[in-house]
């Protein structure tokens with residue numbers, strides 16, 4: 001299915017997201033690719049806020065709200081309820097930000113993945129707790145400014161490798177996804193919908209307010225992240241079959257960092273350190289692609 005063929009809307013405009021927010025583009029695209037026979041499980045975060053504005057919610061899918069720690073379990077529960085009614089056609093998608101996925105929701109997420117429950121978990125990663133005021137999460141990259149990692153005390157830990165954590169569960173399907181590559185994104189959502197068992201879609205979600213860049217640069221930054229190999233686009237099946245879906249140019253990471261005010265406080269040598277880490281991560285990923293045994 002091509003991007004232009006997606007006509008039905010399940011996320012109305014006029015929602016309360018900040019100008020330039022990537023998240024409504026991520027979810028609008030995902031919902032369109034899934035279609036109307038879908039139940040969305042929603043937790044706290046920017047999406048929970050904009051979708052919970054009763055009676056003017058912009059979401060046109062059946063939706064269930066649940067607290068952070070229970071997000072993964074709620075997805076399992078909705079699936080089990082549908083199954084007990086003999087409904088295997090309705091798709092369940094659970095939606096959480098990076099805080100709700102990497103940190104507060106990881107226990108229930110891991111449980112659902114280990115049981116291989118049949119639903120899609122989508123994480124939109126804006127690399128901090130944005131809804132409550134740009135606090136660092138374990139998804140915040142090393143060297144970034146946030147309100148809890150101020151300029152004199154930048155984030156000093158590497159970003160948690162959620163893809164490897166989920167791959168270690170050997171779930172049938174997982175993929176990284178970017179709104180800068182909508183056809184790749186749609187293909188992955190549709191593949192997730194067609195695969196039985198637990199699916200994890202990990203979507204990059206630039207945040208102009210938290211990352212300190214002009215709102216019109218959202219898609220460009222999403223593209224630069226892929227091209228600089230900060231956020232490579234690939235799939236992992238059964239935890240071990242890695243497939244690259246977009247070949248990145250490998251542009252210098254500074255082209256991606258420079259437009260973002262959150263990286264304005266890097267010290268001498270930091271840029272080289274970030275580039276080295278990216279190069280090492282890319283090599284590791286390539287080794288995983290090469291060591292396929294199928």
Ligand SMILES: Cc1ncc(C[n+]2csc(CCOP(=O)(O)OP(=O)(O)O)c2C)c(N)n1
Nearest residue numbers: 044045046097098099100128129130131132
């Ligand atoms: C258990 C619990 N802890 C803290 C909060 C407060 N809270 C609401 S939204 C939010 C930020 C969520 O961050 P993330 O999951 O990354 O989503 P984003 O806001 O970035 O979209 C926090 C900390 C909460 N609602 N529940």
Ligand SMILES: [Mg+2]
Nearest residue numbers: 097098128130
């Ligand atoms: Mg976040």
